[in-house]
Amino acid sequence: MPPPQRADARRNYARILAVAGEAVAAKGADASLDDIAKKAGVGPGTLYRHFPTRQHLLDAVFHDRIVRLRDEAARLLDEEPDPVTALAAWLRAFIRHLQQYRGLSDALKAIYDHEDQLMIESRDLLRWSVGELLGRARAAGRVRPDIDASDLLRLGHGAGMVCEPDAEGDARAERFVSLLVDGLTVRTATNP
Template identity: 40%
Template sequence: MTTGQRADARRNYERILAVAKAEVAGQGSDASLERIARVAGVGSATVRRHFPSRYALLEAVSRAGVDALVEYADTLLDAGVPARDALLDWLREVVDHCITTRGLLAALSYVPQQGLVSDNSCFTSVRDAAAPLLARAQAEGAVADGTTTGDLLELVLGIVLATDGHPGRTVTAHRLFDITVAGISPSR
């Protein structure tokens, strides 16, 4: 939203965003843009003017969740938590946020038509927040060199996607995450 918008345009934006948050919370990332427009009391063209794509709307709806993940990464960096523990705690938080915040998984895993994940600002924000955690863990030898934040996020998002619809989804997702971290080979 542009800060120089007219007052009525700002009100429309805020009303559309509020309705979109409620719709995405209830229906997930496939929430109807037409229904959002109807409930917000605006035309679909107004919705598209503010949010030119479904992703733009999901990005705005998911911004608070993304910001919380970024803030948590910063908190862990400053908390004096061992590097490996900080990284794993943060990745578990990504799992939990994606499970409890409908639409966040879609916003983080969206690949623009150009095929560049770097064009996904939600993913980029979360990836960049993880970079210092990963770098510290790698410097301490707790994570293999060559592992990227993108790799870690894609694993986590895959786990969240794989557990969609499972009863006890959070428990299953955490179990799969722990298996991923430990590896499938028995300890020697």
């Protein structure tokens, strides 16, 4: 979807998208569009000009969140020198995403098949994200060579689906990340 041209329209788009992301995280894919428009400080007409249907808005929220995960992977690759620490940090972000947006991905999966362009692009962005981090850790000899990006995404997905988005779920997610990283890490004489 091409970005709007005028500065005020771009700001409205970004504000609607941010508010919609919060609303979907809090209330699921059925969050009220009128409430989203009000909280974003725009009228319903402005919301519908940018997002003609609920589906368009959900697609944009989902894509925005996947792009944020990709951007987090790129940031960690640039800023975190320890490849295992970077991988663990990204897994935490991925699991948080799954905790917050589980209803969104379920709603989109019900509409799209696995060959839909949005699903393909999202899958590819996630695979790139974890693949780059995993590849760096593997090249450093820090993680098992028999784990691939798909394995790690499935393990992270499972952890995210069983952790509620609350304090107890956050603690459980942290434990799962620790267990995942521990299971991935190669043991050496210098790294017991």
